[in-house]
Amino acid sequence: MAESLGISPAAYAAGAIRRVVESEAELAAFAQVGIDELDRGEFIPHDVVMAELDAMIAKHEARCRA
Template sequence: MNHPAPISSSITAEVDAQTLALIERLAEKRGVTNAEFAADAIRRVVESEADFDAFVQVGIDAADRGDVVPHKQVMAALDGMIAKHRARCSK
């Protein structure tokens, strides 16, 4: 089965000399062009941001459904964890 070639676009961004030097060093170390390094870096950041947004949305959806733990219950559990930790550390 033939798949169409992926469509790509260019983005131009200004970076300071220090950042450019770092890009050049890391790209050379990895054996890729500056553009390939930058494209990969952008892809990794946007994937991470999208994952974080999805994670946050899970919490928002749970809160919208009323599927939450009351503040007092959370604080009581944390206080218990802290007390156990302090007891363990004081031995």
């Protein structure tokens, strides 16, 4: 791959490592946003979400049967 890009194997490896580290940092930051929201009590309980989804599914199924 490095050769096809015209770079050295070391440069290719360094770029790959940099991208992985950046991705991990972005994922950690994204997860932290959710953790912070939970800590502030900003969430919807699972049973409420499931009830809303069940209602949406039922409405869609009724419309499809009509």
